[in-house]
Amino acid sequence: MLNVQELLDLRLGKLKSAIEDWEVVVRRLSSLAIGQGDEVNAAHLKARAQKADWSGVNATVSKDFVTRTASEFNDAVTAARSIHAVLRDSHSAFTRHQDEMASVVADAAKRNIYINSKGGAQPPSAPPAVAGEGAKDNRPSDEELAAAERDVSRILREADESDRIAARALRALASDKHDFTSTLVDGLNDADYRQGEADAKYWAKEIAKGNVADWSDEKLKRFNETLAVHRDNPGFSEKLATDLGADGTLRFWRDLAAPPGFQFGPLDDERAKVLAQVQDNLGMTLANATNVDSPAMDAWKKDMIAAGGSRVAPDAVMGATPYGFSVMSSLMRKGKFDSEFLQDYGREMLDFERRHWDTPATLWHDSAPLNYPPSEEANDPVGGFLEALGHNPEASLEFFQSGRDAESNWDYLVGNDDGSRNWRLSAGLGPGVGSPPLSQENLGHALESAAIGLPYDSDGPSKPHSAGSAALVNRLVEYYGSNSELLDKSPLNASLGNITAEYMRDVQDGMNGQSVIKTYGSNAELGSLHRDGILQNFLGAVGKDPDAYGAIINAQQAVTTELVSDTFHSRGRFEEVSPEVGNQVRPGAEIAGIMAESRTQAVYDDKLASDEEFNEGVMTADKWVGRVLDMVPVAGDVVGWVSEDVRESVVDRYTRDSSEAAAEERNTFLKTQRIGSADAAYDATYTAAREAGYDHDNADSKAGSARREVLDGYGLGQQETRERDQ
Secondary structure (H helix, E strand, O other), rough: OOOHHHHHHOOHHHHHHHHHHHHHHHHHHHHHHOOOOOOHHHHHHHHHHHHHHHHHHHHHHHHHHHHHHHHHHHHHHHHHHHHHHHHHHHHHHHHHHHHHHHHHHHHHHHHHOOOOOOOOOOOOOOOHHOOHHHHHHHHHHHHHHHHHHHHHHHHHHHHHHHHHHHHHHHHHOOOOOOOOOOOOOHHHHHHHHHHHHHHHHHHHHHHOOOOOOHHHHHHHHHHHHHHHHHHOOHHHHHHHHHHHHHHHHHHHHHHHHHOOOOOOOOOHHHHHHHHHHHHHHHHHHHHHHOOOHHHHHHHHHHHHOOOOOOOOOHHHHHHHHHHHHHHHOOOOOOOOOHHHHHHHHHHHHHHHHHOOOOOHHOOOOOOOOOOOOOOOOOOOOHHHHHHHOOOOOOHHHHHHHHHOOHHHHHHHHHHHOOOOOOOOOOOOOOOOOOOOOOOOHHHHHHHHHHHHHHOOOOOOOOOOOOHHHHHHHHHHHHHHHOOOHHHHOOOOOOOOOOOHHHHHHHHHHHOOOOOOOOEOOOOOOOHHHHHHHHHHHHHHHHHHOHHHHHHHHHHHHHHHHHHHHHHHHHHHHHOOOHHHHHHHHHHHHHHHHHHHHHHHHHHHHOOEEEEEEEEHHHHHHHHHHHHHHHOOOOOOHHHHHHHHHHHHHHHHHHHHHHHHHHOHHHHHHHHHHHHHHHHHHHHHHHHHHOOOOOOHHHHHHEEEEEEEHHHHHHHHHHHHHHEEEE
């Protein structure tokens, strides 16, 4: 694989010269093959040979030789055109990769990030003190370093892919010493597609031989490497899926993941790791295949859904027999599956589950380990399907909000009525006792993707919120704010915390009365829910989860800082700035108060989590600062050095020395949290004021006023949360 320096140092001029040489070769061979005007050429020779009155040996041997020789000239032209096309596209690809890498390295340097030859992103070696006492620390954040490494890694991976495809294509074109190929390769994309088809055909034949559980570790790794290379190649994915067929696909993974006799001993750890990789890569391959528009894939999708309610028989005796839905759903945890397929698949699967008198725990119970790494959790096809929705925001929003079955899906999966799903699954028969509901974390991922408009685990920038997504968020807040007891120890809380962070402007707008806060796209319209206390209930219940708490606190501080900064930069609109600053910090103060009370209840009263876990939640959720600040453009350089100040302030004000905090009484802890939130508001206001051009004294005055405003608003949020839980 190329490293950074090798890519930057590539001398593409020689490749450009080779392309020009092959253009000449193509022209000359074309002239020999078909000629120009009355030139003697192979086509004329072939035509004359076929018209000649041959007799004797010449009628067979000579005529055939002349005809085949003439045809070889055409094949030579085809081969030359193929080589030229591959070289041409390779030059374009590597020029693009090289330019992208140079741009990333240059941009990183502007942010004090050094990219080493292996693709690592490093901060300046000199400590901040070298710049002088009181100087601004311009060292890059961990998030900026990680983002730079991701960009570099992506470019190197794409360059390596271009190199692999080109090298294989050129080797294939020169593989026969005595014959030219008659198949035109029309560039890298065409070569990639053909290579994928060939590999899929090979592995489909290997799978059709049966006994896949007996594949050696080396063969399994080769298969996994092929999947990894081609998982986004439609030539490979469609060919593999359709050659196997729906039943063959199910049988293959069932036999590979749960071979007959597996229950008599644990699987080798190394093989289990490879199977985990195969599961992910095969799932992404099938996801890509479902997005291919072809009659063969349409048939595969219909057959797969039809096979869901049938048992997948083992290839040999002594094996478990899971349902088709269980096997297919285990392959749906990665990749973006076709939206229409997901709607149809989900409808049939849930209808099948509801038609059976069994609880989900007994219906789906089997001993086949379909998910890797292996665990004692039950196979729940609904969980795998919801993960697929978590990676397809459009399909998830349709499934829960806008589709024809959305109400039914909501009632069954989100609702808590008599006809709703029993999420208590266990590895044994019957509901799990005392264990968290399995697969509800996957439900959270699906709801999260529908709400934010991105795959739930995406690192990409936020998208403006659609009307449908905003309406879904309103519905989630109203439902769980009115039934907050459902969120006690719920696996949904982490995702609901992420949704709240994503919609922090909407939350603060809902708390801000008549003063309007600009939202990112459509507004979730949470004002009425705040007046009724439902929004506070929702925040208080979600905030008991350490990860949700961290996401909400980071997003709140970022939005508050941004709002205050915008106020200072727009100060000409106000007679006095300080009262308006107070209006902007009050919603954040109320949220901070709610969060403090929720954290205190979780740590001191309900013993749901430790203070260390809340500290960790604050520190690991700092990505929300940059994500929130990137949403709505405001005056000033808020997304620059201010974002780092916000991160530092959140860590300083909302993390606690766990040994000290554990010894504090509950009320003492709340007081320190209140002071910390007030200090965080001071930090936000002071930072925004200085960035807007105020001197120290004026910035300090404005920040002190905001601090006092927070102490009042904070107490309101804290009191509301306490009253809710009494």
